[in-house]
Amino acid sequence: MHTLGQNPSLSCRFTTRSLGLSQENRPILLHETPAFASAPGGTLLIGGMHGDERATILILLSFQDRLQRSGRVSQSAPALGILPLANPDGYLHNTRYNARGVDLNRNFETGWSAQSEEPSGATPWSEPETRALRDFILHQRPARIVTLHWALAELDADGAQSTPLAQSMWNALSEAERAPYRLRVSESEAVFPTPAYCPGSLGQWCGTGLRYPDGCAPAIVTLELPYDPILPRPAVLPSDHLARLRQAWKQDARGYLSAIEGSVHKMLWAACEE
């Protein structure tokens, strides 16, 4: 077992390639280790599906940077792919949606609904960004996927096969580090039944819709960053949780990031070696 940041021989070399183009022809970039590039499987980390959720992008870039900076390249570096910005047009326009006003995390096939509260696109897979991600996942067949969002302050495992991954990410944290989050690994703990909650999301598709040719399904955890990096998470979120995070981000993005970075990196590392 590797200890993040303490093993000087553990460093990851990453190469970068484009998985496809956004609606406005921006590349969707994947950074991958040689072990990830050379065989199916591995761990895939995704940020920036909603272009205005800046912390999800920056924290993946800082995680990658930390792995790159530590010492010599290790032969045992994990099979890891990092896709920090799944919605490059949304990032540029500082919006949740893509350039056509579609919420990409409602455009996946499983549970897709034309009546979704968020705009879900004309049909499942109508958007170039979701098609690029679908085609890549079908080709790479990652064993584990962690997708970052804000700000429900929880680890949300879709599908029974995802419980061990969520549990190992949770176990990587100290009691104090867990305080701003909750672990949600079964439907019975859901605030809303999942299908109504995030219809057509990546989590729905990977967790309950997708099967690889060998019959296996990927483990997927949606890591919802906390609306407050320090306060313990209440059982019921305040209705303005997202607005609170946006405000905190506007006032002191660096402060918010540095408060959550250590614990998020621990969870991401746990996902790499699960």
Ligand SMILES: [Zn+2]
């Ligand atoms: Zn989001």
